[in-house]
Amino acid sequence: MSPATVNPAIFAELKDAAGADFVSDLVATFTDEEAPQMLAELRDALAAGSAERFRRAAHSLKSNAMTFGALPLGELARSLELGGLPADAAPVDALQAELDRAVDALKDLCRG
Amino acid sequence: MAESGSRLLVADDNKVNRLLLGRSLEQLGHIVAMAENGRIALEMLRRERYDLLLLDMEMPEMTGFEVLEQMVADRQLRDLPVIVTSSLEGVAHVARCIELGADDYLSKPVNPVLLKARINSSLEKKRLRDQQSALVRRFATSEVAEDMQRSGFALGGKRITGTVMFCDIRGFTSITEQQTPEETIELLNTFYTLMFDAITGAGGVVNQMVGDGLMSIFGAPLPLADACGSAVRASREMIELIEMLNVEREAGGRMPLKIGIGIATGDMIAGYTGTHSRATYTCIGDAVNLAARLEAHTKLAGRPILVDGPTAQAVAGQGTLEPLGAVQLKGKAGTVDVFAVSV
Helix, strand or coil: CCCCCHHHHHHHHHHHHHHHHHHHHHHHHHHHHHHHHHHHHHHHHHHHCCCHHHHHHHHHHHHHHHCCCCCHHHHHHHHHHHHHCCCCHHHHHHHHHHHHHHHHHHHHHHHH | CCCCCCEEEEEEECHHHHHHHHHHHHCCCCCEEEEEEEHHHHHHHHHCCCCCECCCCCCCCCCCHHHHHHHHHCCCCCCEEEEECCCCCCHHHHHHHHHCCEEEEEECCCCCCHHHHHHHHHHHHHHHHHHHHHHHHCCCHHHHHHHHHCCCCCCEEEEEEEEEEEEHHHHHHHHHHHHHHHHHHHHCCCCHHHHHHHHHHHEEEEEEEEEEEEEEEEEECCCCCCCCHHHHHHHHHHHHHHHHHHHHHHHHCCCEEECEEEEEEEEEEEEEEECCCCCCEECHHHHHHHHHHHHHHHHHHHCEEEEHHHHHHHCCCCEEEEEEEEEEEECCCEEEEEEECCC
């Protein structure tokens, strides 16, 4: 069995600690503002050939994914952070797909 | 001990991290301000007072490493506790943060229980440091206190050449027998005020007060160009001040005060002794014992100020010194050349 897109125990712990309403707002900040910017930055950095900008954007995304318990997303972002500038956009596309799944899962968890 | 209500600054360029950390800290009862990069954080730290900084490493404009470097170089900021919060990979980063003066390191995502414990521990450390510097200011001039803060607090000492002075009230027991305890406390407070004034005015540091006596150091922790001369000048002024006090006392029908002063110069170890939470700045060495013996000998010699050979040599020509010859002092194997300072 593949690991859950968002680890329910980690997310529940976050809600317990910070409060459900606060976490809903925080998820919205991530899904609506921050994550799209980070993805855009990854693509821009790749196009510009800037390994440092690419690493930083991947680092930020990893950090937030781990906070919400989106562990597969976090692992993908981590491999980009440590792997250097990729040869093409395929790894970024894969990350985008995993991010989309995580966003859906997080929104579901907030409603639930 | 709960340390809620402290002013904390969170520096993190990642909005989600910043908001979440801010929330956790507010839930612990703290007042939280936020900065989105190192440059803004540093500006805020220089503008307002904070009790603790939570610092991310990877930030645009100015990284956390650069913030730490600037803080170490800034006397106002170097003692502010810093907890690094980062998800940087590798222990080398952690080691570098600690080397740059960070108190602690929390990896992200930050565990709320660990966060609370680390914050309380850092705030408690800061409280102790503040208490120590307040304590230092109580027995040292502000220049000396600042120097101690600059060079940091560490148990252990360094070898210096300095001058030590002991001063004691003569016949204190019979004075206390003739007046109420309230009058004695008031007399001691007046005595200490006058002696502190003369000693710190000449560049010395009063480091011990015991009963009716005190010990002071000239030439440590800050080097003094003319430690011997300063100590002798201070001792003369102390005698003058006591004589002025005695005019008042005798007019009020009270017994005059008499003090004895012993001064000796030499190599000694100066530094903090005690424990990390409770320590005294002091000097240890032959000259310290000698100064105490000379002070005790003033009674026998019938002279208020006695100094040793090295001190006398250093101040030759600065006033009248009378050689009293070689004297056998208690606790000393050989004889010691003793000089009386005329007042």
